[in-house]
Amino acid sequence: MVGMTTREAAQLPPASARAHSFNAAAAQYAANRPSYPPALLDALEELSGRPLAGARAVDVGAGTGIASRLLHERGARVLAVEPGAGMAAEFRRALPDVPLVRGDGNALPVADAHADLITYAQAWHWTDPARSVPEALRVLRPGGALALWWNVDAVDVDWISEAADRAGRFFGLAIPAEKRKAADRTELADPSGRLAFERRVVRWSRRVPLDVHLANIASHSAFLLTPQDDRTAFMAEERAHLLKVFPDGVVEETYDVQLLVAVTP
Numbered sequence: 707m708v709g710m711t712t713r714e715a716a717q718l719p720p721a722s723a724r725a726h727s728f729n730a731a732a733a734q735y736a737a738n739r740p741s742y743p744p745a746l747l748d749a750l751e752e753l754s755g756r757p758l759a760g761a762r763a764v765d766v767g768a769g770t771g772i773a774s775r776l777l778h779e780r781g782a783r784v785l786a787v788e789p790g791a792g793m794a795a796e797f798r799r800a801l802p803d804v805p806l807v808r809g810d811g812n813a814l815p816v817a818d819a820h821a822d823l824i825t826y827a828q829a830w831h832w833t834d835p836a837r838s839v840p841e842a843l844r845v846l847r848p849g850g851a852l853a854l855w856w857n858v859d860a861v862d863v864d865w866i867s868e869a870a871d872r873a874g875r876f877f878g879l880a881i882p883a884e885k886r887k888a889a890d891r892t893e894l895a896d897p898s899g900r901l902a903f904e905r906r907v908v909r910w911s912r913r914v915p916l917d918v919h920l921a922n923i924a925s926h927s928a929f930l931l932t933p934q935d936d937r938t939a940f941m942a943e944e945r946a947h948l949l950k951v952f953p954d955g956v957v958e959e960t961y962d963v964q965l966l967v968a969v970t971p
């Protein structure tokens with residue numbers, strides 16, 4: 707077995723490669739990644755100051771459509787933007803009635819002042835804010851809102867903290883739990899400070915079979931680019947660890963969705 711104690715740490719691949727890594731695993735992504743709770747959409751309506759029903763929403767980095775589906779179900783008129791061919795194909799299978807254009811957040815293929823709302827669910831960090839902030843401001847109508855969110859592992863839950871440590875060691879990263887807990891993405895979201903973000907954290911959880919949990923972890927970009935043998939060995943060790951915590955094979959994943967919303971002048 708390729709144990710983490712007996713081998714070199716895996717290299718974390720460069721961000722440019724990771725940004726495109728999802729396309730080869732789009733079906734796995736769609737089947738296993740967590741969605742977002744209704745309370746997140748409530749908070750989004752509150753912070754953006756308008757109902758989703760009838761809003762023109764541009765969902766960027768739409769992927770397989772997890773967030774687009776929720777916006778659509780709340781009555782938003784969604785236009786999805788996604789750079790990757792594999793993710794776009796999966797999106798079109800899942801949501802044939804929602805329009806999707808290929809493009810990315812650094813150069814949005816959308817007219818000026820088109821949108822009431824621009825959303826990035828787990829996708830803003832793949833953009834260059836020096837370009838994606840001006841693009842969002844161009845595409846939003848006055849008073850429109852830019853909303854960014856991420857499902858972040860709740861590392862104050864013991865087993866999640868331990869699993870995060872194991873993954874960190876696998877990639878040769880030593881991130882202290884305290885630092886992970888405090889991670890506030892507001893400054894990273896717009897280093898220029900042009901946007902005044904309001905922040906909300908929404909905790910939620912889901913119970914899933916262990917296989918779904920492991921496939922969810924494996925669908926993250928760093929693991930997608932890890933050599934197959936190393937990934938398989940890591941997941942086998944994870945399975946053994948987690949069966950001790952969840953002997954019935956049902957894992958309770960807990961997330962803090964971090965939501966940032968900025969309304970334009």
Ligand SMILES: C[S@@+](CC[C@H](N)C(=O)[O-])C[C@H]1O[C@@H](n2cnc3c(N)ncnc32)[C@H](O)[C@@H]1O
Nearest residue numbers: 725767768769772790793810811827828829832
């Ligand atoms: C983690 S997935 C999130 C997908 C979806 N929004 C969700 O909530 O499941 C990140 C997505 O961002 C896309 N992406 C990569 N680079 C991007 C960029 N520069 N602008 C917008 N999206 C990008 C990827 O192709 C991928 O579909």
